Amino acid sequence: MENFSEIKKTKIFDQINEFDMQAMAHCFKIKFRNYNKNDYIISQGEPTEDVVMILKGGAKVESIDIFGDISILTKLKAGDIYGIENNDINNEGYSDNLIATENTLAMFLNRHRLFTPCQNKCKRHELIVKNLVKLIVERNIELNEKLKLMSKKNIREKVLTYLYNQSKKANSQYFDLPFNKTELANYLSVDRSALSTTLSKLRAEGIIDFDKKHYYVKKYQDI
Amino acid sequence: MENFSEIKKTKIFDQINEFDMQAMAHCFKIKFRNYNKNDYIISQGEPTEDVVMILKGGAKVESIDIFGDISILTKLKAGDIYGIENNDINNEGYSDNLIATENTLAMFLNRHRLFTPCQNKCKRHELIVKNLVKLIVERNIELNEKLKLMSKKNIREKVLTYLYNQSKKANSQYFDLPFNKTELANYLSVDRSALSTTLSKLRAEGIIDFDKKHYYVKKYQDI
DNA sequence: CTCAAATTGTTGTAAAAACAACATAATTTC
DNA sequence: GAAATTATGTTGTTTTTACAACAATTTGAG
Numbered sequence: 001m002e003n004f005s006e007i008k009k010t011k012i013f014d015q016i017n018e019f020d021m022q023a024m025a026h027c028f029k030i031k032f033r034n035y036n037k038n039d040y041i042i043s044q045g046e047p048t049e050d051v052v053m054i055l056k057g058g059a060k061v062e063s064i065d066i067f068g069d070i071s072i073l074t075k076l077k078a079g080d081i082y083g084i085e086n087n088d089i090n091n092e093g094y095s096d097n098l099i100a101t102e103n104t105l106a107m108f109l110n111r112h113r114l115f116t117p118c119q120n121k122c123k124r125h126e127l128i129v130k131n132l133v134k135l136i137v138e139r140n141i142e143l144n145e146k147l148k149l150m151s152k153k154n155i156r157e158k159v160l161t162y163l164y165n166q167s168k169k170a171n172s173q174y175f176d177l178p179f180n181k182t183e184l185a186n187y188l189s190v191d192r193s194a195l196s197t198t199l200s201k202l203r204a205e206g207i208i209d210f211d212k213k214h215y216y217v218k219k220y221q222d223i
Numbered sequence: 224m225e226n227f228s229e230i231k232k233t234k235i236f237d238q239i240n241e242f243d244m245q246a247m248a249h250c251f252k253i254k255f256r257n258y259n260k261n262d263y264i265i266s267q268g269e270p271t272e273d274v275v276m277i278l279k280g281g282a283k284v285e286s287i288d289i290f291g292d293i294s295i296l297t298k299l300k301a302g303d304i305y306g307i308e309n310n311d312i313n314n315e316g317y318s319d320n321l322i323a324t325e326n327t328l329a330m331f332l333n334r335h336r337l338f339t340p341c342q343n344k345c346k347r348h349e350l351i352v353k354n355l356v357k358l359i360v361e362r363n364i365e366l367n368e369k370l371k372l373m374s375k376k377n378i379r380e381k382v383l384t385y386l387y388n389q390s391k392k393a394n395s396q397y398f399d400l401p402f403n404k405t406e407l408a409n410y411l412s413v414d415r416s417a418l419s420t421t422l423s424k425l426r427a428e429g430i431i432d433f434d435k436k437h438y439y440v441k442k443y444q445d446i
Numbered sequence: 447c448t449c450a451a452a453t454t455g456t457t458g459t460a461a462a463a464a465c466a467a468c469a470t471a472a473t474t475t476c
Numbered sequence: 477g478a479a480a481t482t483a484t485g486t487t488g489t490t491t492t493t494a495c496a497a498c499a500a501t502t503t504g505a506g
Contacts, residue, residue, distance in 0.1 A: 063371060066387060066443055071374055073367075085363040095367075115356075133338075136359055140308040143366035144296075144318075148286060150373035151294055151412040153494080154462065164289060181484060189374040191464050196485055212472095220289060376464080377492065404454060414494045419455055435502095 003032055006055040006105065010079040012131045020124045027125070029110040035059075035100040041082075042098035048086040050108040054078050057104030062097040072186055075101070075178070083111065084136060155190050155198045160217075162188065163208060167217045176213050226255055229278040229328065233302040235354040243347045250348070252333040258282075258323040264305075265321035271309040273331040277301050280327030285320040295409055298324070298401065306334065307359060378413050378421045383440075385411065386431060390440045399436050 004021060007013050013021065024030070032055075035041055041052060041059055054076050061073040061082065073096060076082060082098050115129060145165060152158040166175055177184065181199075185192035202208045209216040227244060230236050236244065247253070254273075258264055264275060264282055277299050284296040284305065296319060299305060305321050338352065368388060375381040389398050400407065404422075408415035425431045432439040 065371065065375075065384065067380065071371070073370070085360050085367070130338075133356055133359070136356075136363055137308050140359060140363050140366060143363065143370060144308065147296070147366060147370060147373065148288065148294070150370065152288075153412070157290065161288065180482095182482085189376070192483095193465080193485080193487090194463055197487095200485070403452095405452085415453095416455080416457090416495080417493055420457095423455070 003055060003105065003107070006078070007107065010053065010055070012053075012079075012081070012128060012135065015127065016124050024124065024128070028113050029108075031108040033106050033108070035104045035106065037100055037102050039100045039104075040097060041100055041104070041106055042094050042096075044095065044097050045093040048083060048094050049110060049112075051084050051111045051114060052082045052098065053107045053109065054080050054082075055105045055107050058101045059098050059104055059106075060101050062099055063095070064097070071189075075183075081132075081135060084132065085139075086111070150189065155188070155194055156202070158188050158190065159184075159195065159198055160202070160207070163215060163217050164220065166215070173219065174214070174216050177215060178213075180213065226278060226328065226330070229301070230330065233276065233278070235276075235302075235304070235351060235358065238350065239347055247347065247351070251336050252331075254331040256329050256331070258327045258329065260323055260325050262323045262327075263320060264323055264327070264329055265317050265319075267318065267320050268316040271306060271317050272333060272335075274307050274334045274337060275305045275321065276330045276332065277303050277305075278328045278330050281324045282321050282327055282329075283324050285322055286318070287320070294412075295406075298406075304358060307355065308362070309334070373412065378411070378417055379425070381411050381413065382407075382418065382421055383425070383430070386438060386440050387443065389438070396442065397437070397439050400438060401436075403436065 004018050007021060008016075016024070031050075033041075035057070044064060056078055058078070059076045059082070061076065063071050063073050065071070076098075083094060086094060114132065149158055149161055149165075152161055166177060167173055169175075179187055181196060182192055185195040188195065199208070199210065203210065207218050227241050230244060231239075239247070255278075256264075258280070267287060279301055281301070282299045282305070284299065286294050286296050288294070299321075306317060309317060337355065372381055372384055372388075375384055389400060390396055392398075402410055404419060405415055408418040411418065422431070422433065426433065430441050
């Protein structure tokens, strides 16, 4: 099957064999499309028929608010999914833009079909739904975590909390971030130069260390 | 059935009759408990066996971070659910405290049973799961919305965006907030007096008006 | 109804963050 | 590999926010 090797790599479909996938392809009305860097995969306001999964490459979720200000919400990589939280009731279309950040292969799945048991009763459907729910729940946990981060009252606490969280996830005092400094500032919603100053200060105090995207944090109890 | 009238009022169980509920009570290992104001319903770190639903009264979700600082994440009212996003894999226990803000009746449902089709095949189970998924998705949308709010660069944009969102939800320029000013400041993670100053200024400019928990916003295009 | 507690609005001051501008380093592109 | 672009760290200035203290008002408990 077309692109099956890429599909197989994703969390959601990793337990599915090619034969079942073939059946599901029809059931979910799967479509594929390739994008170049900076292409719009989805535009704000478009009807929310599909759920998009990135199979190769990457994309960013970009939001434009009522004041016209643009902010980048998340970055999607292969295996990540977009549009799952849209529902048919709230049919004002997708709430954000989805833009390829590099050459990207995307798979479209019909949302309605995804969540409704199909006539064919393709046996793996239930597993997929379960995986999808798990994915949303995980995203909720992530969002909760980020919200806690955002409520910190200064940059120092924001960045320290973020680094501790990442360290905990990596299960090591040494870990890599998926962001460069500019992107990190963006992610934490703070000014880049202010973040830079804070990071420098923390390094001078010996609480953290970093080089490019590599970071180290001292154990909390040692501070 | 005990407390059935309260259960019936909730979004998740509104289509369930008492007979089915009786079956599910066993299936979900339902338990009830009453709490006084300020009682802990759930403590951070407790094993996450159950999902809690508030049937009467209210509760607040309170988070304590690594610095020991306390912040209130959300307020739950009758019909709201807590603990759904916890999973058995991430078994570090509940991540926050859940505290009754008034006399409260809570219902506990076994999370595992909730998401796993039961042997009894109680016919409404599938509907409940569907409702739960809907709830999780709704929370996801809410979280996304709040996150966008929190990334605004100043208090003025934060509060204006929040008020516009609420106005849109209420489908009216006149609407009530669930918060007093102190709670609103808390929700937006800003200083209360600074929020007060901003609100006064916005009122002086004629962009908004308010009295207690009643608010009015001018249409955006009129600003 | 009365008193205590909580809420609200205001102001001045201190602290923090955003902003702008720049030099240097690193990365990308052709 | 050279040139252009992007990333990074630093500093000074401006703006915004937090903080503290207070008076006035509202709420709630007994």
